[in-house]
Amino acid sequence: MTEEYVNAKTNKVKQKESEAAKRTREPEDLRQLLVKAGETDNYEDKLKLYDKALALDPLYLDAWIQKGFALDRMGKSKEALTCYDKALEIDSENLGIRCLKGFAFNNLKEFDKSIESYDEVLKIKPDDVFSLYQKGSALESLGRYGEAIQCYDKALEIDPTDHLIIEKKSRLLELIYKKGNLTDSPDSGFN
Secondary structure, three states: OHHHHHHHHHHHHHHHHHHHHHHHOOOHHHHHHHHHHHHOOOHHHHHHHHHHHHHHOOOOHHHHHHHHHHHHHOOOHHHHHHHHHHHHHHOOOOHHHHHHHHHHHHHOOOHHHHHHHHHHHHHHOOOOHHHHHHHHHHHHHOOOHHHHHHHHHHHHHHOOOOHHHHHHHHHHHHHHHHHOOOOOOOOHHHO
16 A cells, blocks of 8 residues: 555656646656656666756756655665655645655654654545554554554545555454553543
């Protein structure tokens, strides 16, 4: 789900970039750099191509997003956050970038900041299943199981067929039952 969601968000960004390119007559070599980066599996090579694109146009949104994503995949989440912040300077309304920031914070085990990123998205788009799922996962990592279950439940209300969320919720419920309590649950008085 995570990679599919990121790819969907990236495709939307690419579509916006493509439309903007038609209006601004973006140099062909700039677009080609990102195409080449997409064709290689080597993240170091991708980074070099993104840096070349950014040298040509430091405001090239897709290059910042893709560079951040590559860095995060390489385990360089702090550097990825810097790229995402630069991307947000270019497009502060982009919810996909906020989701990517949440994912990077999660990779850094900064779960409170991850939750804040997903909350920013959910304020604007409360039916964002990916953000609900990821927020639930961060809450679970903090041991806030009741809140995590609430996120998973809300996500499943929106998309009851999401097997990843169903499985995640089932595993968490199993853990809760093994522990014998749910201290942060709204119904904790009944345990």
